[in-house]
């Protein structure tokens with residue numbers, strides 16, 4: 042198992058892939074917690090992951106929220122404070138440069154931290170919601186939050202308790218977002234899969250759609266995952282190092298040494 046200290050690529054990039062990336066018109070990126078790990082936001086699984094320390098049943102399920110909304114909000118405030126301190130890292134920046142290069146470019150993210158927007162991306166499909174939004178399940182009101190709230194739990198005008206607008210365990214993903222993500226995955230020529238353990242469905246099925254539609258799948262992760270078994274290229278290392286290096290090879294042909 043990798044401790045993430047090495048950054049060498051498991052499968053070196055070849056000129057064919059660089060050429061494909063240079064000429065492609067439709068590119069998508071699926072990101073997970075690993076893309077934000079180097080911004081100081083902990084991942085979900087594994088040592089140091091959030092669920093090694095906290096009980097997800099109390100904090101990230103509808104039943105947990107019904108039982109103790111204040112506790113759930115306290116926890117989300119803790120995470121909001123962590124996210125406020127964080128900045129987009131070089132992986133987010135490389136992904137934002139890609140958006141300027143490709144005519145059609147979509148970020149599909151499982152992250153709720155909003156860092157892709159902060160890095161400058163405009164087309165971001167948030168599969169699991171956003172920690173900077175809350176909603177009312179009674180009248181479907183949606184509200185943005187810019188900083189941790191003074192009073193929790195927040196109450197809607199209709200009198201119901203507002204909840205974080207994120208997808209919890211056992212809940213379905215927003216249909217419109219998932220449909221747009223599936224379309225993007227089926228239609229793209231290349232999909233990058235960055236920093237996701239690819240075990241949470243339906244997000245994990247998206248690169249399979251790309252592959253089955255004849256697209257190329259490029260994985261970037263510290264460790265092998267299920268995606269590694271069918272990816273065209275698997276790049277092993279930190280997203281903040283691998284992606285900028287790869288992007289330099291795409292936009293500066295002379296920098297790419299075979």
Ligand SMILES: NC(=O)c1ccc[n+]([C@@H]2O[C@H](COP(=O)([O-])OP(=O)(O)OC[C@H]3O[C@@H](n4cnc5c(N)ncnc54)[C@H](O)[C@@H]3O)[C@@H](O)[C@H]2O)c1
Pocket residue numbers: 072073074075076077078079082083084085086087090091151152153154155169235236237238239240241261262263264266278279280281
């Ligand atoms: N930043 C966030 O918003 C955030 C944080 C934690 C969890 N989540 C949630 O986690 C769930 C999905 O799991 P997931 O797959 O996104 O996360 P995960 O914790 O299951 O997996 C993280 C993956 O990233 C890899 N990784 C870690 N550091 C990396 C780095 N520097 N460079 C490249 N790869 C790295 C790990 O090897 C692992 O495969 C979603 O429900 C998502 O909402 C989001």
Ligand SMILES: [Zn+2]
Pocket residue numbers: 177178179180181182197198199200201
């Ligand atoms: Zn309401």
